[in-house]
Amino acid sequence: MVRKAAEAEQTIRAWGSGHSFTPAAATNGWALDLSALSGFSDIDLTRRAVTVKAGTLLRDLNAALHTLGLALENLGDIDTQTVAGAISTGTHGTGARLGNLATQVLALELVQPDGSVVRCSAEEKPDLFAAARVSLGALGVISTVTLRCVPRFVLAANEQPEPIEQVLDTMQQAADANDHFEFFMFPYGCKALVKRNNRTADEPAPLSWAAEFLSYELIENRAFAALCRLGRTVPASVKPAGRIADAVLSARAYRDWSYRVFATPRKVRMVESEYAIPRGALAEVLTALRSLYGRLATPVAFPVEVRFSASDEIWLSPSYDRETAYVAVHQFEGMPYLEYFREFEAIARAAGGRPHWGKLHTLASPELGALYPRFDDFVRLRDELDPSRVFRNIYTDQVLP
Ligand SMILES: Cc1cc2nc3c(=O)[nH]c(=O)nc-3n(C[C@H](O)[C@H](O)[C@H](O)COP(=O)(O)OP(=O)(O)OC[C@H]3O[C@@H](n4cnc5c(N)ncnc54)[C@H](O)[C@@H]3O)c2cc1C
Known part of the structure; x- marks a missing residue:
């Protein structure tokens, strides 16, 4: 062909x-x-x-x-x-x-x-x-x-809400201290959902079917989709709903085979932009991003996702030759996102960010x-x-x- x-x-x-x-x-x-x-x-x-x-x-x-x-x-x-x-x-x-x-x-x-x-x-x-x-x-x-x-290996998964300030203060140490560390920062809440996944020699102890259904299907997908739909129809509801998220976020701990921990169902449709920034610039990028939310014409229904990666030698890899933090922003499908993503891009670029090739950038x-x-x-x-x-x-x- x-x-x-x-x-x-x-x-x-x-x-x-x-x-x-x-x-x-x-x-x-x-x-x-x-x-x-x-x-x-x-x-x-x-x-x-x-x-x-x-x-x-x-x-x-x-x-x-x-x-x-x-x-x-x-x-x-x-x-x-x-x-x-x-x-x-x-x-x-x-x-x-x-x-x-x-x-x-x-x-x-x-x-x-x-x-x-x-x-x-x-x-x-x-x-x-x-x-x-x-x-x-x-x-x-x-x-x-x-x-x-x-x-093949088992991961001990530990997910819990923590005050954003505390997460920002400790994120660099936590990234080094855990095999897989990431967090989701909610634009209008005071808490971040922090995930620490570490290799363990223990046997798997997965979430029960009911707990998995409640966490992933009902809360992370159906309830979250319902809140997003409400926010799209009534934008004024996004900020209060974001604050309610603080109260709804809950901790969970389980052990499972790695591939079952890494990937979770993502059924709520959205648009996304992500930048790879030098790890040392992460705090300044997140601080600038947090101060942005109050100025946006359209509120943001989705959390910001922060992840970490080692440096590599692949010429067009966003992590080429530098320790990297990835910052991803999202907006619910059908909600205006251009202003948000443009402002985010300016913040990430000022820190020397490189865009993810598969996520929106200009x-x-x-x-x-x-x-x-x-x-x-x-x-x-x-x-x-x-x-x-x-x-x-x-x-x-x-x-x-
Ligand atoms: C819900 C969601 C979650 C995501 N989560 C993550 C995440 O956790 N981390 C992350 O980094 N990204 C994530 N992404 C982005 C996604 O991983 C990338 O965009 C990825 O490239 C998509 O893979 P795909 O198979 O759909 O490829 P496509 O999007 O179909 O193609 C990607 C590129 O690869 C090329 N290509 C495909 N096959 C070949 C081939 N055989 N030879 C040469 N070129 C080829 C295509 O032409 C295109 O240029 C996510 C995306 C979504 C929608």
Whole structure:
């Protein structure tokens, strides 16, 4: 298909699950639906390495790895993305000592415009490997991904509301002291919901079905959706509802297999922007963000999510060469968000932030070039591999020269 598209002077774009908020997967040319390109193509239990076809859903991968006694060391907060789609935009979870999903990649195969397949890893074409792991589909269609796994493990999950001031004072130490630390800061409340997930040798002790249904389905999804819908109809209700959230937030502690703790159902539809900022700038960014809420014309129904990541060496990874804090802002679908996201973007940019490639932002190639030390190397490689721009789309036109 790729060769045919190139011969027909068409563009072609691989699709993941369509979970990017940016038009990363949009096309005016041909679309390549890889949902049937799924499953393992190789399993190496000695190296704890598995090779999966690009369209494999993380959810299916996690379940299959579990039966092999394996797991991915870190994941984001949903599991409905494809492996190739997730790594292509730099999808990450939280963990100050851990990188994003693309850092768990050991090798990749990419289909080139002439239909040939090129393989890259740290040893084989290392420059291509440094570029291709987060490449927005611009260097070719990923056909397989080899992933580094770890023995499957149990996480002790501890979630509790804490006063925001206290969380802001202790967040850097907490990020270092826990395997996976994150928090949700509510715009109009006084509390943050803090999540600390740590590896444990204890057996799983999952939430009961009833507790899970109450927490995730009723409170986090249905009740939250109802509050958001009310807020969309009656914006004046958002601030009082946000304060009520303080009272409703509750603590929970349980142990479960890692992949069941990392990903939770997210059924309330929203728009999102996220910036990767230098860890040291987190306090100033959150302080500026908190002072913004009183000035916005439309109140914000969703909390701010704060996560942490280790530095990495992937040229277009938002965590490239720096310890990172990720700050994500959201707004309920159908509510005005442009003012909020514009102001957030200004705050994050002033701190040297780099946008998540899959979440809303307005940056174009000149600004992005200044944020990524290896941007020009990426562009040169793209010129070599795809001189006629078979893999371009509206988004690569925005973010790459
Ligand atoms: C509810 C929700 C929760 C989210 N949670 C997180 C989170 O916790 N952490 C985080 O970092 N992000 C998160 N995201 C963002 C999401 O992980 C990314 O946008 C991810 O890229 C989506 O994966 P996808 O499979 O849907 O890919 P798509 O959005 O379909 O595609 C993403 C990009 O990958 C390219 N692509 C797909 N397949 C291939 C291939 N085979 N070869 C080459 N290029 C390819 C596409 O062309 C496109 O450029 C979330 C998004 C949503 C909607």
